[in-house]
Amino acid sequence: MSTTLARTDLAGIAERSIRAVLAGSVADLAALVHPDAVNREAATEPPATRGAGPEAFHATGQWLRAAFDDLVWVTERDVVEGDLVVTYGTLSGRHTGDFVVWTPGGAVERAFAPTGRTFTVRQAHFQRIEDGLVVEHWAVRDDQGMAIQLGWIPPTPAYLLRCVRATRRARRAA
Template sequence: MSTESNKAIVRRFYEEVFNQRNVDLIDELVSPEFNNNDPTPVASRDPESMKQFIHTITMAFPDHHHQIEDLIAEGDRVVMRCTLTATHKGRFPGFLEMPPTGNSICQRQIHILRVQNHQIVEHWVVRDDMAMMQQLGVLPTGISV
């Protein structure tokens, strides 16, 4: 597979699955052997749990949107730098058990995805969760690492 086709798969995944909530597309774009290296307890571990994750994040953040800033590919890996924007309107079981704040978030993220046979088979992510928690009022602002 070419790096351009790998980038197209990742773009479709975020634009159509996450941003447009087309969970049926997960069966096409995500391998049954999918391995998610996201340490978050609620992170999806296979295509079926990914469908539930999209539903859960949409209940907590109905307007969530990943704005893709960069897609860089080499071999079977695609790196995506993006900005997640959303408004906290519901509970996020396993992660944000607090009542909805109504606050908006703007979170920087970097994802690395491995693509094989036209499907995403592995995922790693780095997110600015501290900034998100500050924006939601869970942590005081002015704290940095």
């Protein structure tokens, strides 16, 4: 049972799983994520992310890397309570590809065309860990702060047109 692991071990697993989503392989995630693990944030992500286990977590990373380069996670604080680890920190990157948002039904809702801008936002990731593996993930993110930094809001008319085109591309590709 994970409660027998030291608090630092649990925090390390949680931090490594965040970094593995951002830059790792399915094999990296298999060492950290239970085959039945669920990402509660996948409702607005591509259908491939909505399954369970390392493959679904890797699909989340692929989705993020398709839109953002230079993704870096910096942990500021970990809080461990029983089998729950809260990892608080910042995520930064550069918007270089279409960022596609999906409906709960698995259709493309909209896409944000790349701006080339960078962002740094605060996030808190909550992960339940059992037997040394992540079994559940959810997060609180500053999506509005990211949107402002990337120039998504307030949008210019020209940027809205670029997003319409990006959305059409994404819908055709889906």
